[in-house]
Amino acid sequence: MVFQRDFFMRMIEQMGEAAGVIMGLRQQRKNEEALLVIDDLLDRQFRMNGKLIRQLSDADLVRMMTTNGVVETANLSGVALLMKEEASILNELGRTEQGYPIQLKAFHLFMRLALLDAPAMLRTPSEEAADLAQQLDGYELPRATKLLMWEWHEGDKRYDEAENILHELLEDGMIPREEAEEFYRRLLLLPDESLEAGGLPRDEVIEGLERVKQDRE
Incomplete structure (x- = not known):
């Protein structure tokens, strides 16, 4: 060390x-x-x-x-x-x-x-x-970059930014809906204070999960 x-x-x-x-x-x-x-x-x-x-x-x-x-x-x-x-x-x-x-x-x-x-x-x-x-x-970034950005934002506890990237990935068909569901389920395990600090309150997390589930049906 x-x-x-x-x-x-x-x-x-x-x-x-x-x-x-x-x-x-x-x-x-x-x-x-x-x-x-x-x-x-x-x-x-x-x-x-x-x-x-x-x-x-x-x-x-x-x-x-x-x-x-x-x-x-x-x-x-x-x-x-x-x-x-x-x-x-x-x-x-x-x-x-x-x-x-x-x-x-x-x-x-x-x-x-x-x-x-x-x-x-x-x-x-x-x-x-x-x-x-x-x-x-100003660039349209590659899938690999967006995936890494999604992981980075979540890792840095910027959950609102992570969700924005997630929407882009979903709209472009770059990830399956199941991965989006897993993202929201991970967030639901966090305390309210962490979600608030990350810009994505619990009610918005629940809304996001329901929206993704409905889109998959």
Whole structure:
């Protein structure tokens, strides 16, 4: 545990320094140089090179960065932060076709880190994910992203947001009605105070469950 904590603190320091360098270059309009700094960090900072990191899915990255059942959240956080910066620069340069998939992967990684209750690096994983969710608001997001958002919102106890995503998934036929029923049944097991704090009072949970049941009949 001491080793993991020390490693995480070193990673925070390194990512803080990297963020400062990248920000300085961006302020000087040296975006291409900032991209080279990110490339270099992705190549030498982690146990795999930048090319492989970009090719792997977010789920594969989590698996690759898991040792003896323990997820290396420091490394995952570092990758997610660098990818978020890279996507931001590419989008600023008008290279959105390159930026969008990298931005989406960073979003997935931060949501997964939030679900793992990973400690904050520069900000908490949920704060980073919320920032990316806002940036991606204008896009029609893939099914895998919406499913992860649904899980993330529920895990963060934002039950009203989880329900909004659930409605999208149902309307698009992306999940069976039974899964929606299970969501509402899970919420009914929670105390009233938790439901109120999560923006979805008990009466609305009951209404939602009844609506889904009726739609299935």
